Amino acid sequence: DQQVKQNSPSLSVQEGRISILNCDYTNSMFDYFLWYKKYPAEGPTFLISISSIKDKNEDGRFTVFLNKSAKHLSLHIVPSQPGDSAVYFCAAHGTGTASKLTFGTGTRLQVTL
């Protein structure tokens, strides 16, 4: 039962263009969503988050959009840079018994020159 889904295992984008990574969830108890970035041989690092009371959160080149009715969120990276090449994990949690952080399967982003 995959409650957080990232349907694109990989994505290739040219440097300078926009990268859009997508994530869908099924658990309506989730109220906080996060994106993590992971380089090889390192642990995931927190990138950006969004609360369910918002529909957009921006931090520099990174913007996360949340569509609660569609149970969908996306991460936009503009402009994409070669250093953004990594695996991106979408994650979500709720409160109470749903407080554990549930991750998607990840999307490998490659930014080409």
Next chain:
Amino acid sequence: EAQVTQNPRYLITVTGKKLTVTCSQNMNHEYMSWYRQDPGLGLRQIYYSMNVEVTDKGDVPEGYKVSRKEKRNFPLILESPSPNQTSLYFCASRLDRTNTEAFFGQGTRLTVV
């Protein structure tokens, strides 16, 4: 420096030989958890702990044990490792179970032969 420290980084062991992977955080976080990362499956939670002496099963707890005797430490114990536990393991900590991001250790690559 705020960090989550796991040891060892790499471990090769034989089936049935008990092992412990240590995890320590210096941020006074209440919530700690263990994940395993496998190809195509993303990060799956093994066990989590909401505070000292409070632990509970995650999504894939079979074959693992944990303990939380002190706030900073959360070791993962494999009493009788089997080859299907060959994986990349991550320890993570969060301030608490509300809307906060998780900090991850560098990972432990375990091979059971």
